Amino acid sequence: MAGHPLLETRGVTKRFGAVQALTKVDFNVHAGEVVALVGDNGAGKSTLIKGIAGIYGFDEGETYFDGKKVTIHSPREASKLGIEVVYQDLALADNLDVVANMFLGREWNQYVARTEHAEVPIGNPVIRYLRNLLPMTEVEMEKRAVNTLNELAVTTLRSVRLPVASLSGGQRQSVAIAKAVLWNSRVLILDEPTAALGVAQTRQVLDLVRRLADKQLAVVVISHNLHDIFEVADRIAVLRLGHMVKTFVAKETDQKEVVHAITAGKLEVVPGMAPAHGMAAPLQGLA
C-alpha cells in the first residue's frame, strides 16, 4: 500500500478497572483495503473498534486519521471524520422502509435542503425544534438512497419503499452498510457482517465488502469465520489477550498459520514488550 494509512492507532491501551483490555496496540488500514480483525473472544476486538468509534476513549496511545492526530470523543465526532461502524445487530427499525432507515436521524427537509444539508444550530431552541415539523423531502432522499444502492450494486432489493421487516438477512446487512456509506464515509467498520447468514447471502455481503474497498473506502471487518476472511481481506490483524500479535498479508499465509496466531501467538512480538510481560500486565493494574 502506497502512502500513509487512512486510519491508524499507535500504542493504544485500554483498561477497565483491573482488566487490561488492550495493550499498546498498533493497527492501521489504508484506503481501498480490507483489513480483517480476528481474535478469540475477549481478545479486544470490540474494545479496539469502540475506541476508534468514540464510544469510549483510549487510556494511552494515539489515533491518526488521514495522517493527522485526532481525538474522537463521541460516535458523532467519528461520523464527522467519516468513520462509520455497522454493529452486529444492524440497528434497523423493522417497521420503516429502506429509505427511512438509511436516513434515520438525518432526514432532509425543506430547511436542511436550503442550508445545503448542513444543519447550523443557531437561534431559539424551540424554533429550532419546530423545524422538525417542516415537510421532509422524500423524493431527494429516495433518489440519494437509490443512487447509493446502485453504486454498491445491491441487487436483490425489489423496492426501497418496502419495510425492512420484509427483507432477508443479507439484504438487511446490505441496507445497514449502504446506510453507513450514504454519508461519504471513508472508513467502514463491520462487526461480524456474515454471522447468521446463509451461503448465498454471505456471498452477497462479501461481494459488497469487496466493492466498498474498490471504491477506495478503508474497510475493517471483524469476523470469526476464517473462510470468509480469506475470501475478502487483504491483510489479517490478529489480536490475542489485548495484544496485536501479528498482521498477515492474506495472500502470503493460510488458515493454519492464522489459527495458530489466534490461539498461541507469541505475545513478545509486540514491540517494546519483554517476554511474558503482557501476561503479567493485568496483575500490575491491580497493584
Added chain:
Amino acid sequence: MTDISQSALLASQQAQSPIEYVRAAFLRIRAGDIGNLPIILGLVLIAIIFQSQNANFLTPRNIVNIVVQMAGIAVIAYGIVFVLLLGEIDLSAGYVSAVGGVLTAILLRDSLTNPALSWMDWWNVIPIALLVTAAIGALHGFLITTFQLPSFIVTLAGLLAWNGVVLIIVGDGGTVNIQNPVVRNLASEILPPEATWIVIIAFILLYALFEVSTMNTRLKAGLRAKPIAIIGLQLGVMVVAGLGIGALFNVNRALNASAIPQQGMPVIAVLLLIFLVVLGYVAERTRFGRYVYAVGGNKEAARRAGIRVERIRILVFMISGLMAGMGGIVLASRLKSVATDAGGGNLLLYVIAAAVIGGTSLFGGRGKVSSALIGALVVASVENGMGLLNVSSGIKFIVTGLVLLAAVIIDAVSRRSQQRSGIR
C-alpha cells in the same frame, strides 16, 4: 456482473405499470401491512347486520347521529394513536378529557358570575383548557421517562388521580351546565347544504392535488411513482363516495315536513377532517412523525441514530393530553353540560378500541392517524346500532369487547406474518 446486478434498481427508475403497483400492494399485505382492509369489510358487515334488523340504521338522520357520537371518541383516539405508535399506552385519556371538559364548563360559567373573570370567552377558555390537559400529558411523559416507569402504571395512577380532580372541580352540584353558545353548539351545529358541498369538493381537490403533484415530482426525479390509472381509480372512488356522503348529509332530516329543514354536514365532521389532515401530516411527512415511528419500531436504533428518544416520548404524551382535552370539550358540548361521571364509563375502552380497531398496532410502530377516525366510526356504529335494537347494556359490553378482541387478534396475526416474512 454489474450489468445483471444493476438491472433490479434501474427498473425502479422507470414508471410503474398498474399491474406492478397492485403486485407491490399485495406484497405489502403479505408482509403484514394489512392497512384498512379488514376494517372496511367490518364496516360493511356492521351496516348489513344492523340494517337488516332495524331499517332506521342507515337513514340520513341516524348516520348524522353516529357522526356526532363518534366525534369525541375519534378526537381522543387521534392522540392515542401517537401513544400506541410508540408502543406505550395512555389509560388516563378518559379522565384527562373530563378535566378539559370540566375546566371549559367551569371557566365559562364563572365568567358570567365573577367580574374578575369576565374577560373569559370560548376563544380563550378553550386554549387554556387545552394547555392544562397538554401539560398533564407532558407530566405523565416526564414521569415515565425520568423514572423509567411503565406508561401503563403512570397513566393508571393518572386515571385515578384525574378522576378525583374532576369530582372535586364539579363539586356538590353534580352538573355544570354550559351556557356559552359556541361551545354548546360545537357538536350540534350543521353547515348549510352549499357549504357542505364546498367542504367535500375542497377535500377531494386537496387530495387530488396532493396525489398528482407527488406523482409529478417523483416522475421528474426518475423515481417509481403511483401509476396514473391507480390515482384515477382512487379519485373516482373518492368522488363517488363524496357525492354519496354529500347527498346524504343534505337530505332534510326533520321529522315532519312543516318543521324547520334540517340538512347539511355537522360542523364537528369538518373538525374531524381538519384534525385528520393536520395530524396525518405530522405523523407521515415530518421528522417528528418519523421519529415516533422509529422509536416505536426500534428504540435502540433510534437512540443510535441520534434521536432524542425521551423527548419524543414526552411530546407524544403531551399530544395525547392535548387531544384528550379537545375530545373532552366535544363530549361536553354534546351533553351541553359536564357531570361528575364525565370521562368515566366505557369512554377509555372505546377510545383505545377505536385506535386498535382502525389498525394501529398495540405493539408499536405500525398504524396511521386515520385509524382513529375509522375505528371510532366502527365503535360508534356498533353502539348506535345496538341502541336501536334495544339490547341490554350487558350485551352491549360483550359485543364491544368481542369487536376489540377481534381487532387485537388481527393485529397480532398480521404482526406474526410480518415477522415470518422477515425471516423467510
